[in-house]
Structure formats: structure tokens, C-alpha cells
Amino acid sequence: MSCAVYNGWCPVHGFQHGAEAEELREGIESLMERFAGSVPNIELQALLDRVDARDSVARLDAMRKSP
Amino acid sequence: MSDVVLGMFIEKVRTALDLLAQIMSSSDERVSFATAPNLKELQWASTALQCISHRLREGRAAKPSVANAAAFKTSLAQDLAIMGIRLQSIVFGRGTGGSRFWLLNILDRDDCLRTVEVPIPSHLDSYDNDVGEAIYDALRKHSKDSNYG
Numbered sequence: 001m002s003c004a005v006y007n008g009w010c011p012v013h014g015f016q017h018g019a020e021a022e023e024l025r026e027g028i029e030s031l032m033e034r035f036a037g038s039v040p041n042i043e044l045q046a047l048l049d050r051v052d053a054r055d056s057v058a059r060l061d062a063m064r065k066s067p
Numbered sequence: 068m069s070d071v072v073l074g075m076f077i078e079k080v081r082t083a084l085d086l087l088a089q090i091m092s093s094s095d096e097r098v099s100f101a102t103a104p105n106l107k108e109l110q111w112a113s114t115a116l117q118c119i120s121h122r123l124r125e126g127r128a129a130k131p132s133v134a135n136a137a138a139f140k141t142s143l144a145q146d147l148a149i150m151g152i153r154l155q156s157i158v159f160g161r162g163t164g165g166s167r168f169w170l171l172n173i174l175d176r177d178d179c180l181r182t183v184e185v186p187i188p189s190h191l192d193s194y195d196n197d198v199g200e201a202i203y204d205a206l207r208k209h210s211k212d213s214n215y216g
Binding site: 003010013017018020021022024025028032041044045047048053055056057058059060062063 | 069070071073074075076077078080081084085087088089090112113116117119120123
């Protein structure tokens with residue numbers, strides 16, 4: 001039931017697994033750089049809303065389907 | 068690392084960041100990366116994301132299955148670190164009737180030393196990636212009442 005994580009586009013889910021982690025990491029690094037060590041909570045929440053939680057949702061979906 | 072394990076790691080990072088954003092009660096309130104009491108959570112999230120990215124880059128160049136014990140233990144320790152668990156030692160064992168198991172000594176986030184025994188399915192190689200996932204499952208079941216379950 002596992003999909004290929006490292007081989008680009010996933011035909012089962014319709015996205016590239018792992019891209020979410022990269023986007024979150026880039027977002028955190030950008031916040032740290034833009035706000036010089038002090039980040040407003042609204043910016044942190046906006047980052048979480050902006051980055052589609054596709055890997056997290058796919059995992060929850062897989063757990064629901066497994067016996 | 069499978070898509071399910073990857074999703075679990077990212078979900079944990081998201082949950083931690085979301086809790087952090089909620090703790091900061093107003094949009095005017097800022098958290099200092101240098102002085103805030105939430106520093107530990109921010110550092111953990113940042114480190115976890117770096118670990119995930121590192122594992123993804125490493126995985127692109129690696130073979131699909133882990134080929135040896137050293138690589139297996141290294142990647143397992145990195146993945147457990149993302150969950151906030153420090154792997155102290157991992158020992159291979161063989162029980163009566165030829166059953167195989169991994170015996171893990173771990174330090175959880177509360178610095179509690181725990182020992183977890185994980186059976187190795189008979190149809191799998193000891194260092195198979197699927198055995199790694201069996202270890203994650205065992206740790207989740209073992210720690211339902213702990214803060215990393």
C-alpha cells in the first residue's frame with residue numbers, strides 16, 4: 001500500500017510526496033529571516049494554512065483504510 | 068521511509084507549530100526565537116523539517132531497501148529523532164523457535180529510558196524498510212499514554 005516517496009509525481013495521490021516538508025521548511029526559514037528572530041503568530045498560522053497538508057491528509061486516509 | 072511514515076512525521080511537525088501559534092494569543096504578540104519559552108518547540112520543528120529534507124535528499128540517491136545494519140540503524144535513529152525519541156541502542160535477538168526481534172533502548176522526551184521489543188516478521192529481512200515501519204508502529208502502540216505517541 002506504500003507509494004514511492006522519492007520518485008517524483010505519485011499517480012495514486014496526484015502530488016509529489018515530501019514536497020510539503022520542503023515547503024514548510026522553506027517557510028519557517030523565510031519567517032526566521034524576515035522577522036529576525038521574532039515571528040508574529042499570525043504569520044506562523046498563515047504559513048500552515050498556505051502549505052497544503054497533502055502528505056498529512058494522505059497518511060490519515062491510509063490509516064482509515066487499513067484494517 | 069514510506070509515504071505513511073513521511074505523513075506521520077509531517078503531521079507531528081504541523082501539530083507542534085499549530086499549538087505554538089495558538090499559544091501566542093494575539094497577532095501582536097510575538098515569539099522570540101532567542102528568549103521565548105516556546106524555543107524548544109520551534110527548534111524541534113526546525114530540526115525535524117531539516118531531518119525530513121535530509122532523508123528525502125538521501126533517499127533519492129539510495130536504493131529502495133536498506134542494505135546493511137549500519138545504514139539501517141543510522142536512518143532509524145534519524146527518523147526516531149524526528150519523533151522526539153533518542154535511540155540509545157538497538158540489539159538483534161533470536162527467540163525460541165527461531166523468532167527474531169529487535170530490542171530497542173530509547174530515551175523519550177521526558178528523558179525516560181524505555182525498552183521496546185519489536186518482532187521481525189518471518190518473511191522480511193532484518194534490515195528491511197518494512198521492519199523500520201514495524202518499529203514505528205510498535206513505538207506508537209507502546210507509548211499511547213506518552214507525549215510522543
